[in-house]
Amino acid sequence: MFRRHFLTLLCACPSTWALSPDAVQDLLLRVPNPDKIREWSAYYTKESHLPGEGLDQGQWTKALWRDLGIPEINLTSHEANLTYPNNHRVALLDFNRPDVLVHEAHLIEDTVPPVGEGQKPFIPAFFAWAGVGNVTTQHIFANFGLREDYEDLVKANVTVKGRIAVIKTVFGSSLLRDLHMGVHRQEQMKAAEDYGLAGLIVYTDPQLDGEITEFNGYNAFPDGPARPPSMIERGVMTFSGSTSTVPAMPISFADAIPILQALNGHGPLATEFGERWHGGGLGYKEVQYNVGPSPAHVAVNLCNQPTFTRGHLHHVIGTIPGSTFPDEVIMLGSHRDSWGPGAGDGSSGPAAMNEVVRSFGVALAHGWKPSRTIMFASFEGLEFSLPGTKNWFAENPWLNTSAFAYLDVVSAGAGSKFHVQGSPLLGRAMRYGTGLVQHPNSKEKNQTMLDVWGGQVSLGTGGDGSVIQSTALVSTVDLGFSAGDGDNPFPYHSLYDTDDWMDRFGDPDRKYHLTTTKIWSLAVFALANDTLIPVTVNEYAVLMRKALDSIEMPGLDLTTLDQAISHLHQITLAFDEYASTLSRQISSQPDDPGLLLKAKDVNQKYIAIERHFADPQPPPGASRHLIIPRAPYYFQSSAFPALHQSIVAGDLSVAETYRDRIVGRIHEVIELLHLDDSGTTLSQPLKQWAVSLNPDKA
Numbered sequence: 001m002f003r004r005h006f007l008t009l010l011c012a013c014p015s016t017w018a019l020s021p022d023a024v025q026d027l028l029l030r031v032p033n034p035d036k037i038r039e040w041s042a043y044y045t046k047e048s049h050l051p052g053e054g055l056d057q058g059q060w061t062k063a064l065w066r067d068l069g070i071p072e073i074n075l076t077s078h079e080a081n082l083t084y085p086n087n088h089r090v091a092l093l094d095f096n097r098p099d100v101l102v103h104e105a106h107l108i109e110d111t112v113p114p115v116g117e118g119q120k121p122f123i124p125a126f127f128a129w130a131g132v133g134n135v136t137t138q139h140i141f142a143n144f145g146l147r148e149d150y151e152d153l154v155k156a157n158v159t160v161k162g163r164i165a166v167i168k169t170v171f172g173s174s175l176l177r178d179l180h181m182g183v184h185r186q187e188q189m190k191a192a193e194d195y196g197l198a199g200l201i202v203y204t205d206p207q208l209d210g211e212i213t214e215f216n217g218y219n220a221f222p223d224g225p226a227r228p229p230s231m232i233e234r235g236v237m238t239f240s241g242s243t244s245t246v247p248a249m250p251i252s253f254a255d256a257i258p259i260l261q262a263l264n265g266h267g268p269l270a271t272e273f274g275e276r277w278h279g280g281g282l283g284y285k286e287v288q289y290n291v292g293p294s295p296a297h298v299a300v301n302l303c304n305q306p307t308f309t310r311g312h313l314h315h316v317i318g319t320i321p322g323s324t325f326p327d328e329v330i331m332l333g334s335h336r337d338s339w340g341p342g343a344g345d346g347s348s349g350p351a352a353m354n355e356v357v358r359s360f361g362v363a364l365a366h367g368w369k370p371s372r373t374i375m376f377a378s379f380e381g382l383e384f385s386l387p388g389t390k391n392w393f394a395e396n397p398w399l400n401t402s403a404f405a406y407l408d409v410v411s412a413g414a415g416s417k418f419h420v421q422g423s424p425l426l427g428r429a430m431r432y433g434t435g436l437v438q439h440p441n442s443k444e445k446n447q448t449m450l451d452v453w454g455g456q457v458s459l460g461t462g463g464d465g466s467v468i469q470s471t472a473l474v475s476t477v478d479l480g481f482s483a484g485d486g487d488n489p490f491p492y493h494s495l496y497d498t499d500d501w502m503d504r505f506g507d508p509d510r511k512y513h514l515t516t517t518k519i520w521s522l523a524v525f526a527l528a529n530d531t532l533i534p535v536t537v538n539e540y541a542v543l544m545r546k547a548l549d550s551i552e553m554p555g556l557d558l559t560t561l562d563q564a565i566s567h568l569h570q571i572t573l574a575f576d577e578y579a580s581t582l583s584r585q586i587s588s589q590p591d592d593p594g595l596l597l598k599a600k601d602v603n604q605k606y607i608a609i610e611r612h613f614a615d616p617q618p619p620p621g622a623s624r625h626l627i628i629p630r631a632p633y634y635f636q637s638s639a640f641p642a643l644h645q646s647i648v649a650g651d652l653s654v655a656e657t658y659r660d661r662i663v664g665r666i667h668e669v670i671e672l673l674h675l676d677d678s679g680t681t682l683s684q685p686l687k688q689w690a691v692s693l694n695p696d697k698a
């Protein structure tokens with residue numbers, strides 16, 4: 001209560017009492033603290049918090065944010081279909097030896113983090129929305145389970161249909177990244193459906209881990225940094241959140257060894273296929289990587305019989321109302337649910353976000369008020385492909401016209417590789433944030449994160465941002481540190497993703513977490529602080545120009561697209577010039593209602609730009625964004641995703657359709673940003689807004 005009164009008093013103070021922008025900036029750099037990050041992470045990782053299990057952690061987060069001084073906080077509840085493991089089995093059988101169980105997979109890690117009394121236990125091996133069934137049949141090895149892999153097998157006369165395929169996980173594969181063949185686990189499942197597999201068994205091959213493997217003499221976690229042989233990568237198997245037809249189960253590489261050994265000498269060797277098939281890391285365990293099939297008397301039994309239930313997802317939404325532009329919203333968020341403890345994936349984002357919240361709480365307590373509204377979101381459901389954002393946006397349609405930006409963090413610090421992926425409209429804010437934070441590994445060189453990152457937002461999205469960007473077309477970035485080449489293998493989606501791993505092998509000083517936290521706060525501050533949203537629209541034209549230069553398809557005439565991009569380039573240069581002149585005028589006459597009105601108009605245009613890039617008729621399930629792909633940070637991807645896809649598919653008429661849609665949308669943005677002689681034109685609602693904002697002066 002005391003805090004409330006204190007804040008109310010401060011809010012009534014003259015604005016000269018408020019903190020200067022420099023002082024806020026300084027607070028945002030000084031407040032985040034590694035011990036606090038550890039404390040928040042210890043809370044989130046202490047028990048299972050799968051989608052549907054998050055009410056307690058939601059309530060705790062809400063109470064914490066209230067204590068940290070966020071004025072308005074809602075805990076929302078959304079009914080959802082949920083699924084959890086129940087009956088399951090992966091076993092190797094030999095019908096010639098019916099009395100012997102050749103091998104039965106453990107389906108849980110050797111070390112399971114203990115949970116306290118009354119707390120939720122961590123789950124065993126599980127793929128959400130995999131097919132339900134109990135199949136026993138001959139098995140094959142199908143590399144990464146890509147379409148191309150099945151094609152190779154079919155060409156080699158290896159029967160794929162009706163078999164159980166053993167395949168490798170794809171997350172973090174530098175090989176697939178270098179081959180430009182990054183895929184999601186869900187695409188592995190789609191390929192399995194299309195090729196008629198009877199079942200999928202997915203294991204994590206140590207080939208992912210570069211130098212840091214048991215084979216090279218490293219001890220496995222918890223004794224060292226190498227990937228534990230019993231680690232299991234859980235995950236979701238469909239994008240839609242509905243059940244697949246192909247049963248599937250993740251297993252550890254320890255359990256994959258006997259199943260793959262049973263193929264030794266049967267069918268071609270993986271190395272007889274192309275480069276993509278090379279590099280399997282279990283050779284030292286006498287796995288020869290024959291593709292099979294297993295002899296007729298050897299089979300795998302795969303049973304997946306999960307439970308299905310109705311439950312609820314809970315999001316925590318905290319709001320700091322804007323003082324000048326309350327209807328312009330800057331959002332930041334992360335998903336709170338995870339597969340295991342989730343110290344890296346699922347809990348590092350929320351832990352960092354609590355430090356962002358705490359930093360802004362301190363600034364508020366010192367009398368600072370943002371110009372526009374800041375909204376913090378702790379979402380639940382992403383790991384089951386039930387992104388909280390879907391239902392939340394549906395229930396808050398005003399976000400469609402008010403939300404300018406969404407800044408997402410999934411992994412605040414699980415390695416040394418920094419990424420910023422999303423919309424070029426957030427480039428300026430990200431450069432501001434990264435420019436003020438020193439790179440955690442280059443003290444002697446005195447490099448900022450901006451020096452190291454380079455300042456250009458790359459293509460893609462991440463986390464809940466992928467939904468917000470691809471369906472609501474809010475300008476989005478996903479940022480953070482994840483495991484890169486040469487880092488200790490990240491125990492992704494497993495019960496080894498613990499604070500202990502983080503303390504010893506992931507981010508011991510929490511320096512990556514801290515760096516993410518500061519950049520996140522500063523970028524949000526820049527977006528919410530000034531009268532004009534800091535945007536350089538021309539960056540969009542530059543991105544498109546670069547992308548256009550790499551498009552090539554015989555017969556596809558790109559003249560109209562080329563001209564539209566050139567026109568956009570000119571218009572955006574002029575618009576950026578107009579905005580920067582306006583910004584200077586506002587600096588010298590901050591209370592001039594006419595200038596504020598012009599600023600509002602510019603901001604509304606910034607909010608609208610991204611929406612204009614929506615595909616009017618997207619194919620079911622596809623991203624609506626015509627320019628920026630939905631791919632997460634571990635992919636390389638191309639701009640103009642739908643156009644690109646039709647070119648890859650060699651479909652000229654579809655490519656022409658997408659070209660024309662993109663051209664049409666660019667023309668809309670050109671019209672939106674067109675300046676008439678008196679500057680931009682103001683609509684009637686804007687004039688009313690100006691009067692309501694400042695009735696005395698208007």
Ligand SMILES: *[C@@H]1O[C@H](CO)[C@@H](O)[C@H](O)[C@H]1NC(C)=O
Binds near residue numbers: 073074317319
């Ligand atoms: C929070 O809840 C209140 C009361 O239910 C509602 O009026 C408000 O719009 C909600 N705010 C957000 C951001 O969901």
Ligand SMILES: *[C@@H]1O[C@H](CO)[C@@H](O)[C@H](O)[C@H]1NC(C)=O
Binds near residue numbers: 079080081
């Ligand atoms: C839940 O699943 C049922 C049955 O598959 C489906 O009819 C329903 O639409 C789903 N509900 C939600 C909220 O997704």
Ligand SMILES: *[C@@H]1O[C@H](CO)[C@@H](O)[C@H](O)[C@H]1NC(C)=O
Binds near residue numbers: 303
């Ligand atoms: C699954 O199938 C196997 C082999 O046919 C059988 O032994 C087992 O009892 C079945 N399990 C369940 C849960 O139905």
Ligand SMILES: *[C@@H]1O[C@H](CO)[C@@H](O)[C@H](O)[C@H]1NC(C)=O
Binds near residue numbers: 155156157
């Ligand atoms: C596959 O089978 C066909 C027909 O039996 C045969 O012509 C072809 O040579 C075989 N291909 C390979 C790679 O064995």
Ligand SMILES: *[C@@H]1O[C@H](CO)[C@@H](O)[C@H](O)[C@H]1NC(C)=O
Binds near residue numbers: 394395397611
């Ligand atoms: C948001 O706007 C898009 C069109 O830009 C529309 O399709 C969608 O239904 C809107 N969403 C809501 C919740 O109003």
Ligand SMILES: *[C@@H]1O[C@H](CO)[C@@H](O)[C@H](O)[C@H]1NC(C)=O
Binds near residue numbers: 446
């Ligand atoms: C680091 O570089 C900045 C300019 O980029 C400079 O202002 C600062 O003094 C330098 N600090 C050290 C310790 O060299």
Ligand SMILES: *[C@@H]1O[C@H](CO)[C@@H](O)[C@H](O)[C@H]1NC(C)=O
Binds near residue numbers: 432525527530531
């Ligand atoms: C914050 O806004 C003030 C004016 O409102 C401006 O002078 C200052 O440059 C802004 N700072 C940042 C980092 O946006």
